[in-house]
Amino acid sequence: MAAWGGLGRVVLWLLVGVVLCVGSFPGRAGAWGADGHHATCLLAEPLLEPATWKAVRSLLPEYANGSLASLCTWPDDIKWMWKYHWTAPLHYIDTPDFLCRYNYDRDCYDENGHKGYCASGAINNFTSQLTNYHLRESNPPLVTRALETEYNLTEALLFLSHIVGDIHQPLHVGFTSDAGGNTIMVHWYRRKANLHHVWDTEIIDKAKDLYYNKSLLTMVNAIMENITNDGVSKAQMWSECPNGEIACPDTYATEGISLACQYAYRNATPGSTLADEYFLSRLPIVESRLAQGGVRLAAILNRLFGANSTSL
Numbered sequence: 001m002a003a004w005g006g007l008g009r010v011v012l013w014l015l016v017g018v019v020l021c022v023g024s025f026p027g028r029a030g031a032w033g034a035d036g037h038h039a040t041c042l043l044a045e046p047l048l049e050p051a052t053w054k055a056v057r058s059l060l061p062e063y064a065n066g067s068l069a070s071l072c073t074w075p076d077d078i079k080w081m082w083k084y085h086w087t088a089p090l091h092y093i094d095t096p097d098f099l100c101r102y103n104y105d106r107d108c109y110d111e112n113g114h115k116g117y118c119a120s121g122a123i124n125n126f127t128s129q130l131t132n133y134h135l136r137e138s139n140p141p142l143v144t145r146a147l148e149t150e151y152n153l154t155e156a157l158l159f160l161s162h163i164v165g166d167i168h169q170p171l172h173v174g175f176t177s178d179a180g181g182n183t184i185m186v187h188w189y190r191r192k193a194n195l196h197h198v199w200d201t202e203i204i205d206k207a208k209d210l211y212y213n214k215s216l217l218t219m220v221n222a223i224m225e226n227i228t229n230d231g232v233s234k235a236q237m238w239s240e241c242p243n244g245e246i247a248c249p250d251t252y253a254t255e256g257i258s259l260a261c262q263y264a265y266r267n268a269t270p271g272s273t274l275a276d277e278y279f280l281s282r283l284p285i286v287e288s289r290l291a292q293g294g295v296r297l298a299a300i301l302n303r304l305f306g307a308n309s310t311s312l
């Protein structure tokens with residue numbers, strides 16, 4: 001009896017320890033919430049060319065049931081694991097306080113100063129890995145095996161799809177000292193929340209409740225309708241890269257920090273109350289960033305895998 005009691009207590013404390021460790025690891029919250037990532041990928045899916053779908057399907061694991069959106073949160077699910085700890089800084093970019101500008105050489109580092117370990121560097125990395133897809137498909141086992149050991153293209157696809165979403169969340173390209181709004185405590189209506197979380201999750205939740213019958217799919221359809229109706233040319237513009245690159249994360253990041261300064265940080269000082277006025281004026285920004293993220297993810301994947309991609 002006594003032995004069991006002692007063991008039970010040890011097990012209990014071990015569990016508490018595990019919970020505390022997981023809770024404080026990797027030390028920084030945030031990523032569009034699950035809804036933001038689902039929305040980005042759901043918006044991208046209908047814009048994929050048939051050849052792109054074929055490649056995406058071949059990379060997705062069986063259990064995804066052919067749905068890219070179902071695995072777009074995967075990089076958040078695994079970033080606390082030891083093996084993937086290095087990926088935690090790939091979800092965001094810290095820029096100098098109050099500068100409202102982004103510069104790859106200056107800003108794209110992890111906390112140990114390793115260059116390229118930020119959201120824009122990661123988009124370049126995983127995009128470049130995925131350009132090997134056709135090589136692998138069309139070459140004999142020797143090449144295939146050599147590439148196989150180097151990259152896991154399934155993971156590259158999931159990271160790319162996730163991080164293109166994150167980089168469009170304005171506070172994922174934020175100020176350094178407040179960790180993209182994570183340390184700015186505000187009141188979201190009557191509840192306490194940090195500013196980063198307001199943008200990851202709260203604005204989308206409120207919009208779903210108020211306008212979209214609590215359904216993300218309904219919200220996604222409304223955004224999609226906006227893209228196809230009012231914005232064929234707008235979507236075309238969003239999808240293009242200035243120098244014909246496959247992906248242009250520096251462009252997305254520059255827009256992001258600019259929107260963070262104009263909309264996210266503005267009037268959101270510590271202790272302030274954010275309610276209807278803030279919500280109503282920021283929701284269009286959130287919706288258009290989800291739209292841009294979806295359109296651009298589709299464009300990147302079409303450039304990588306679509307009908308005209310075999311010459312990459």
Ligand SMILES: *[C@@H]1O[C@H](CO)[C@@H](O)[C@H](O)[C@H]1NC(C)=O
Nearest residue numbers: 062063064065066067070071
């Ligand atoms: C795929 O479908 C199976 C059976 O319907 C379901 O249990 C599973 O959760 C689905 N996978 C995902 C990633 O949604």
Ligand SMILES: *[C@@H]1O[C@H](CO)[C@@H](O)[C@H](O)[C@H]1NC(C)=O
Nearest residue numbers: 115116117121122125151152
């Ligand atoms: C690129 O991704 C690979 C894993 O796929 C990783 O080993 C490498 O460190 C990454 N580099 C950067 C700059 O993200």
Ligand SMILES: *[C@@H]1O[C@H](CO)[C@@H](O)[C@H](O)[C@H]1NC(C)=O
Nearest residue numbers: 061148151152153154155156
């Ligand atoms: C690639 O990564 C996925 C997800 O982590 C994993 O399930 C799969 O086994 C990996 N493939 C190889 C060949 O290692």
Ligand SMILES: *[C@@H]1O[C@H](CO)[C@@H](O)[C@H](O)[C@H]1NC(C)=O
Nearest residue numbers: 211212213214215216218219
């Ligand atoms: C809202 O969703 C419920 C089920 O979740 C459904 O019964 C109802 O018809 C929906 N209303 C509208 C206006 O779509």
Ligand SMILES: *[C@@H]1O[C@H](CO)[C@@H](O)[C@H](O)[C@H]1NC(C)=O
Nearest residue numbers: 222223226230283284287288
């Ligand atoms: C649709 O576009 C209009 C005009 O740009 C914008 O005000 C509105 O917020 C958008 N709605 C959705 C659901 O994206």
Ligand SMILES: *[C@@H]1O[C@H](CO)[C@@H](O)[C@H](O)[C@H]1NC(C)=O
Nearest residue numbers: 049050051302306307308309
């Ligand atoms: C592929 O390129 C050709 C020639 O530039 C163009 O006419 C065609 O529309 C492109 N196809 C797709 C699916 O982008």
